[in-house]
Amino acid sequence: MKDNTQNYRTKRTEKYLDHSLMPPCQVACPLHMDIREYVDLVAQGRIMEALQTIRSGNPFPSICAYVCTHPCEEACRRCQVDKAVTIRALKRFAVEFGGDRMVHAEAETTRPDKVAIVGSGPAGLACAYYLRKHGYPVTIFEAHSDLGGMLRIGIPQYRLPREVLDTEAQRLTQMGVEIRTNTRVVSLDLLFDLGYKAIFITIGAHQSLRMGIEGEESLGVIDGATFLREANLGLKPSLGTRVAVVGGGNVAIDAARTVTRLGAKKVYILYRRSRKEMPADPAEVELALEEGVKIQFLTTPVRIERENGRLSVTCVRMELGEPDDSGRRRPVPIKDSEFRKQFDTLISATGQAPQTPSDFRVSIGKGSTIQVDPVTLTTNRAGVFAGGDAVTGPATVTEALAAGRLAASRIDDYLQHRYPLADKEGGESLRGDLMPETIAMIKKIGRVEPPILSLEARVKDFGPDELVYNWETATNEARRCLRCGIGAEILFQDKCATCLTCLRACPYHVPYLDTRGTIQIPVEQCQACGICVAECPAKAIVLRKPYDRRSIDEELEHVLKSAAESRLKTFIIGFCCQYGLFGTGTLASLWREAKAGVWIVPVLCIAKIEAEHMLRAFEAGAEGVFIIGCGEQCARENTAYWVSQRVEKVRKTLVQIGLEAERLQSFVSGITNEDPATELDKFVEQIGGLYLASVIMQEVKS
Amino acid sequence: MIVAEQKPLGEIRRIIAPFERVLILGCGTCMTVCDAGGEREVSFLHNALRVAQSRSADENHTFSEYTVKRQCDSEFLDPLADKIGDADVILSLGCGIGVQAMAEHFLDIPVLPGVNTSFMGMAKEWGVWDERCSACGDCRLEETGGICPITRCTKGILNGPCAGTKNGKCEANKDMDCAWILIYQRLERLQQLEKMRRYYPPRNFLAVPRPKRIMSKASIDVGEGNG
Numbered sequence: 001m002k003d004n005t006q007n008y009r010t011k012r013t014e015k016y017l018d019h020s021l022m023p024p025c026q027v028a029c030p031l032h033m034d035i036r037e038y039v040d041l042v043a044q045g046r047i048m049e050a051l052q053t054i055r056s057g058n059p060f061p062s063i064c065a066y067v068c069t070h071p072c073e074e075a076c077r078r079c080q081v082d083k084a085v086t087i088r089a090l091k092r093f094a095v096e097f098g099g100d101r102m103v104h105a106e107a108e109t110t111r112p113d114k115v116a117i118v119g120s121g122p123a124g125l126a127c128a129y130y131l132r133k134h135g136y137p138v139t140i141f142e143a144h145s146d147l148g149g150m151l152r153i154g155i156p157q158y159r160l161p162r163e164v165l166d167t168e169a170q171r172l173t174q175m176g177v178e179i180r181t182n183t184r185v186v187s188l189d190l191l192f193d194l195g196y197k198a199i200f201i202t203i204g205a206h207q208s209l210r211m212g213i214e215g216e217e218s219l220g221v222i223d224g225a226t227f228l229r230e231a232n233l234g235l236k237p238s239l240g241t242r243v244a245v246v247g248g249g250n251v252a253i254d255a256a257r258t259v260t261r262l263g264a265k266k267v268y269i270l271y272r273r274s275r276k277e278m279p280a281d282p283a284e285v286e287l288a289l290e291e292g293v294k295i296q297f298l299t300t301p302v303r304i305e306r307e308n309g310r311l312s313v314t315c316v317r318m319e320l321g322e323p324d325d326s327g328r329r330r331p332v333p334i335k336d337s338e339f340r341k342q343f344d345t346l347i348s349a350t351g352q353a354p355q356t357p358s359d360f361r362v363s364i365g366k367g368s369t370i371q372v373d374p375v376t377l378t379t380n381r382a383g384v385f386a387g388g389d390a391v392t393g394p395a396t397v398t399e400a401l402a403a404g405r406l407a408a409s410r411i412d413d414y415l416q417h418r419y420p421l422a423d424k425e426g427g428e429s430l431r432g433d434l435m436p437e438t439i440a441m442i443k444k445i446g447r448v449e450p451p452i453l454s455l456e457a458r459v460k461d462f463g464p465d466e467l468v469y470n471w472e473t474a475t476n477e478a479r480r481c482l483r484c485g486i487g488a489e490i491l492f493q494d495k496c497a498t499c500l501t502c503l504r505a506c507p508y509h510v511p512y513l514d515t516r517g518t519i520q521i522p523v524e525q526c527q528a529c530g531i532c533v534a535e536c537p538a539k540a541i542v543l544r545k546p547y548d549r550r551s552i553d554e555e556l557e558h559v560l561k562s563a564a565e566s567r568l569k570t571f572i573i574g575f576c577c578q579y580g581l582f583g584t585g586t587l588a589s590l591w592r593e594a595k596a597g598v599w600i601v602p603v604l605c606i607a608k609i610e611a612e613h614m615l616r617a618f619e620a621g622a623e624g625v626f627i628i629g630c631g632e633q634c635a636r637e638n639t640a641y642w643v644s645q646r647v648e649k650v651r652k653t654l655v656q657i658g659l660e661a662e663r664l665q666s667f668v669s670g671i672t673n674e675d676p677a678t679e680l681d682k683f684v685e686q687i688g689g690l691y692l693a694s695v696i697m698q699e700v701k702s
Numbered sequence: 703m704i705v706a707e708q709k710p711l712g713e714i715r716r717i718i719a720p721f722e723r724v725l726i727l728g729c730g731t732c733m734t735v736c737d738a739g740g741e742r743e744v745s746f747l748h749n750a751l752r753v754a755q756s757r758s759a760d761e762n763h764t765f766s767e768y769t770v771k772r773q774c775d776s777e778f779l780d781p782l783a784d785k786i787g788d789a790d791v792i793l794s795l796g797c798g799i800g801v802q803a804m805a806e807h808f809l810d811i812p813v814l815p816g817v818n819t820s821f822m823g824m825a826k827e828w829g830v831w832d833e834r835c836s837a838c839g840d841c842r843l844e845e846t847g848g849i850c851p852i853t854r855c856t857k858g859i860l861n862g863p864c865a866g867t868k869n870g871k872c873e874a875n876k877d878m879d880c881a882w883i884l885i886y887q888r889l890e891r892l893q894q895l896e897k898m899r900r901y902y903p904p905r906n907f908l909a910v911p912r913p914k915r916i917m918s919k920a921s922i923d924v925g926e927g928n929g
Contacts, residue, residue, distance in 0.1 A: 494771070499735035504828040537740035538730060538769075612742075615749035619756050653746075656711040657754040 019544040021485035021523060022429040025087060028075035030402035033057035035072055035087055036483060042090050043478035044578045044604065045471070051098030054091060059129040059401065060168050062100050063122070063151060065092035066160045066464070069250075069281060069396045077484050080434045083447035085480050092450065092466075093474040101167045107175040110135030113197035113415045117141065118185045121149025122397045123202040123388030125172065126404025127411070132175045134412045139196070140177060143184040144233075147172075149204050150389070151397065153229040154251070156258050157462040187359045188384060198383045198411045201362065201370060202404065205389035207355040211246060211348050215304030220311045224251045224349030231258050240344020241265040244313065246301060247349035248278040251394075253285060255347050256293045260459050267293045268343075272300040272318050272331040287452070291459050298331065302338070304346065311343045354390040362386065367393050376420050377403075377410045385411055430485040432524035441508045442527065443637055448477050479579055479635040486545045487526025488533055490519060495540040502532035502541060507637055529636055530608035534646075552603050552613055559599045560620040570691045571597045572624040572684060573617040575609050578602035579630055598684060605629075606666075607639040611646040614664060615653070624687035626680065627666040640668040660690055703824065704732040704797045705831045706817040708743060711750055717814050718763065718793060724751075725789035726816070727782075727804070728769030729796035736831055738817045739795025741769040747795070747816065773800030779807045786811055839914060840905060845897055847888035854881035860902040 025035040034053055041050035054061045068088050076084035094100075115131050117124045120142040128138045146152055147169040151160060173179060185191065191199055208223030210216060222237070224247065230237050243264045245256045248271035259267050269288075271278060274297045278285060289295065296315075303314040317337035320329035353368040362379040365371040370379060370386040377385045387403035389395055413420045434442075451467040452458070458465045469477065487510075490496050498519055503511040510525040511532065521532075523544070530548070533541045542549050552575075563571045603609055606629040617625045627647070629640055643666050651661040667679050708714075718724050726744050734740030748767045755761040768785055770778045773796035786792065791812050794801045798819040805813040821833035836853045842860075843850060852858045856874040862882030866873030870883045889895050 495730060495741065495769075497730055497734040497740065499740075500825075501828070537737050537742045538734045539741040539745075610742075612745050612749045615746070615753050619749060619753045621756065649746075653711060653750045653753075657750070657757060659753075659757065 017491070018427075018546050019489055019491075020427070021544070022427055023484040024075040024077055024430060025072035025484075027429045028071040030071070030396070030399045031058050031405070033072075036481065036486070038094060039085060039087065039090055039478045039481045040483065040604075042094055043475050043481065044602075045475055047094055047098040050094040051100055051103075054094055055100070055103065059126045059405070060122070061091060062095045062164045063160065063168060064088070064398055064401070065095045066164060066466075067151075067155055068398050071396075071398075077434060078447075078480055078482055081439050081442045081482070082444050086447060086449060086477055089450040089466075089469060090474060090478050093469045096468045097471070097474075101164075103171075105129075105171045105175045107132040108135060109137050109176065111137075111415070113137075114139065114195055115198045115200065115411060115415075116185075116191045116194075116196040117200045117202065118188075118191075119143075119149055119202040119204060119388070119390070120147040120179075120181075121202055121204045121388055122151055122400035123404035123407070124149065124200065125168065126401040127200050127202065127387070127407045128172055128177045128404075129175070130405050130408030131411060132172070132177055134408065136412075136415070138177045140172075140179050141183045141185045142179070142181045145181055147179060147181065149202075150206075153232045154206075154225065154254075155397075156228065156232065156254050156261075158257070158261065158458070158465045159254070161464050186357055188361070188381070192383070198385065198415055200404075200407050200411060201356075201360065201379070201384065201386040201390060202388040202400075202407075203354060203356065203390045205352045205354040205369075205394045207353050207368070208348060209351040209353055211301065211350055213302055213304065215306070216348070218304050218306045218311065220306065220344065221304060221346045221348065224255045224347050225352055227255055227347050228258065231262065236262065239264050240310075242268075242343045243345045243347065244268045244270055244301075244341070244343045245347045245349055246270045247351070248273065248280060249349065249351070249394075250280045250284065251352070252347075252349035253280045253288050253293075255349050257284075257288050257291060259347070260288075260291050260293060261462055264345075268341075269293060269295040270299045270301060270315065271295060271297055273328060274298060274320065277320075277328040287458075287465070290455060300331070300333070301346070302333075311346055313341050313343055313346060314338055315341060352389075352394050354393070356390065360384075369393050376414075377407050378414070383414070385414075430524055432522075435509075435525055437509045438525045438527070441637070442482070443635060445476075445480050445635060447480070448473055475579070476633070483528040485523060486543060486548065487523050487528040488521050488530070488541050489523065489544055490521060490540050491542045492538075492540045493518075495538045497538050497540075499537055501535050501537060505532050505535045507531065527636070529639075530605060531639075531642055534608055534610045534642070548604070552601065552608060552610075555601045555603070556613055556616060559601050560617070563599045563622075564620065570623045570688065571599055571621070572626065572687055573620075573622040574598060574600045574626045574628060574680075575603050575606060575613065576600050576628045577606050577630045577634075578604050579633075579635070605634075605636070605639060606668075607636070607642045609643065609646070611650050614646070614650045618654070618659070618663075623691045624663045624665070624683065626664070626683055627668075628680070629666070629668040631668045640666070643668070662686060663690065703735060703822065704799070704819060705736045705821050705823045705833070706733060706738040706797050706819040707736075708738050708747065708795070708817050709815070711747075711754065714747070714793065714816055715751070715754060715761075718751075718791060719761075721791035721812070722762065723764050723766070723788060723790045724793050725785060725791070726751075726765060726767045726793045727773070727795060728767070729773045729794075729800050730769055730771040733795055733797060733800070733817065734769075735825075737829070739797075744769055744795055773797075774803045776803065776807050779804065782808075838905075842902070845900070845902070846885045847892060847894070847897075849881060849885045849888055851881050851885065854879075854884070860904070 023036045026032055034057055038050040038053040058064055070088040072087045073084040078084050114137045117128050117140045120140045124140055128140050131138045148165045151165055188199055206225050208225045239259060239262060241264055243259045245252050252269055256267050256269050298318040299315050300318055301313045302316050305312045317334045318331035319334050321332040322330055324330040356364060356370055362381055363371045370390050372379055372386050372391050377387055379386050385407050387407045388400040410420055450469050453465045508527050511519055511521045514520050528543060530543060533543055606627055614625050627643055647664055647666050651664055655661055665683050726748050728739045728741050728744035744767045748765050751765060755763060772778050786808055791814060792804055793814050793816045794804050795816040801813055801815045822835040823831050823833040826832045833853055838852050851862055855862055856872050863880055867880040867883055870880055872878045872880045886898060889897055
């Protein structure tokens with residue numbers, strides 16, 4: 001029967017055609033996670049599915065949820081409207097509420113070749129995870145007593161709770177990864193002798209760089225990596241009361257904030273450039289400042305002397321000169337600006353480099369990093385691969401995870417004697433900025449940062465300082481996503497009558513007529529609201545993602561089938577915004593414990609409901625149909641207007657058929673003062689009355 | 703462009719009543735643009751007819767739907783042949799021309815009109831259509847500042863305005879602009895007010911008998927006679 005409602009011409013592969021473009025966030029993510037998808041699922045309150053999406057692109061989402069440096073947020077096009085979507089915090093919400101720690105990972109051994117992984121940092125763990133998934137027996141060798149590498153000894157606990165790490169480690173054990181801690185690998189030959197067919201070196205960059213100044217070896221001077229290692233292993237180093245940290249990267253900030261938590265009274269950061277050039281995450285810098293860390297910009301130590309059990313540090317003031325190779329302005333010392341400061345401890349955090357045992361006999365390049373082929377990740381030795389900080393120099397957790405994942409597939413290629421397969425291209429990516437006209441029409445909704453512990457509670461101990469969103473904040477924040485790259489397109493140019501409906505209907509002024517008189521809908525502007533799709537009189541426009549196209553049709557048919565199977569005689573169909581009230585808000589309970597005879601079709605914005613959908617519900621025997629939108633909560637403007645237009649059209653038709661117009665209602669909160677739940681109750685009652693009346697009428701007639 | 707509006711549902715139900723299998727046939731050109739018979743209206747009507755049928759005991763139709771690019775050219779209609787085989791009647795949402803073209807092309811199946819073809823016009827704004835041309839075959843727009851008195855003046859007078867104009871509106875409908883006032887204002891703007899002084903003699907509509915035919919080639923080899 002459904003077949004009839006479909007035009008023959010549209011029946012070709014349209015249903016499954018995916019023309020969506022990769023959004024900038026996904027391009028920016030080293031793991032290329034499907035961020036747009038999981039943010040949208042969070043917005044709908046479908047947390048489990050969001051977690052599933054996250055897990056399919058990230059082996060350790062819980063870890064990323066805490067410590068990812070979120071390059072995606074820098075790329076987010078919402079920045080052009082107001083501020084980026086809080087992608088990392090939403091992931092945190094999804095892993096916490098979706099129950100990531102309960103996820104059970106399994107793997108079977110299907111291949112004979114053993115693989116050794118040297119180092120258990122994020123790259124090593126990711127590589128082990130994916131190799132296990134490929135079916136290889138994997139052994140991880142870790143020099144320290146616990147897994148995690150920099151995750152454990154570099155990142156402070158307040159940023160990444162150790163339980164999270166332990167859960168992931170446990171999951172790897174569950175998958176059958178052999179873990180050998182307290183085992184420092186000194187020779188790769190030995191591993192080959194033990195029968196390993198491939199080795200992945202991921203030993204990180206743990207060696208602090210020297211500052212190269214006089215007195216650096218003095219007692220009381222410690223390097224950042226060593227300090228964080230000791231602090232993170234719970235060794236409470238004695239620091240005194242006045243502590244200076246030299247450097248401006250994340251390690252410097254981590255060290256300073258750790259020092260604060262260890263009880264030092266005065267903590268200074270000495271950084272030779274200004275705040276703008278600081279490589280550390282600005283949000284972390286902000287938190288450090290709040291916690292009382294003083295940052296002395298344009299200051300660098302030049303000499304350290306030990307006097308009377310304290311450090312006397314001679315510093316010099318700097319000014320910024322010409323940009324250097326990194327694009328940042330080079331600091332130049334100001335003449336005769338030397339001054340002295342007293343500290344109990346000085347922590348140097350001016351950079352780190354890998355330290356590869358010479359017995360590995362792998363070739364070492366610039367900055368002591370291991371040289372690898374960028375495509376195959378192979379070193380100069382057959383069967384030896386390398387990745388992570390050991391290859392790139394200090395980088396982010398996510399980059400390391402990506403390197404681990406790539407290494408796993410390259411090792412798989414190597415062991416199967418296969419030419420390395422090209423990276424799976426995620427399709428075309430979205431380019432271009434939003435036009436001012438489009439930006440002007442996008443509703444401005446402020447970014448909501450996740451809650452953070454109060455200052456006192458934070459510096460007291462090493463507990464995590466960032467809290468999780470509550471349900472409502474998370475879904476509202478997720479709804480800010482502009483859904484880049486899945487907008488509308490004219491799929492059937494031959495059907496387009498150039499009637500200009502899309503151009504006139506679009507709230508964002510996106511479609512335009514080109515000089516040849518053809519309508520263009522630029523994908524980089526389209527907000528994927530679906531209004532033109534529902535309005536196009538030729539049905540020539542579709543959304544670029546197949547799921548969005550099928551959604552309402554399929555949900556409706558599914559619900560109608562269930563309604564028909566139920567024994568209830570009268571039923572009412574409600575199209576409800578899955579984002580707003582019904583998905584997550586005040587009517588969520590209704591959605592879950594559906595009233596007898598009320599069937600809910602979840603829709604992703606009521607503006608996508610076409611007049612035909614409403615009629616279809618009546619055709620299947622619904623006594624009443626209602627539409628509930630999210631009203632003021634809506635991330636878009638004026639969706640209710642479109643619904644009211646279509647409702648009026650359908651009502652006119654209903655009257656011609658002999659059905660009462662009241663059988664079709666739309667409730668959009670904020671439009672009337674009444675609580676939608678009460679309104680809905682009234683409606684259900686009214687429909688019941690109408691049904692009774694029609695039954696009586698029929699009885700009378702017969 | 704040709705503008706039409708869909709017939710009331712009741713009327714459509716009445717005219718299809720004798721037939722069982724109904725093919726609802728849309729038109730992808732003018733009828734799509736004026737929201738009367740494009741693919742969306744076809745499926746809306748299809749759904750509406752099915753709702754009506756589901757609420758009525760004595761109707762038993764099966765419907766199918768299809769939309770062609772243009773019903774008024776027979777090449778577009780050729781691929782319809784196999785679909786027509788499954789139908790007893792065609793409910794055409796094409797304009798009057800489309801309906802007739804269908805009837806001419808498919809001689810053995812009745813073709814019913816689903817829209818009332820109303821006029822030749824344009825979109826005043828989105829969803830509002832205004833008549834602009836009467837297809838009189840003798841265009842005088844160069845004399846009247848690009849505003850057609852034949853169409854837009856209720857009386858269709860060639861030498862206006864008449865005494866019924868009031869505050870720029872027509873006596874027949876006080877919401878409607880008087881075409882001759884519009885013409886005056888436009889000519890004034892174009893500095894051609896002298897055209898208002900000329901007298902336009904009545905036209906002889908009898909000289910062009912209907913139906914008309916226009917040929918853009920030297921000779922034709924099909925279609926004896928006219929219609």
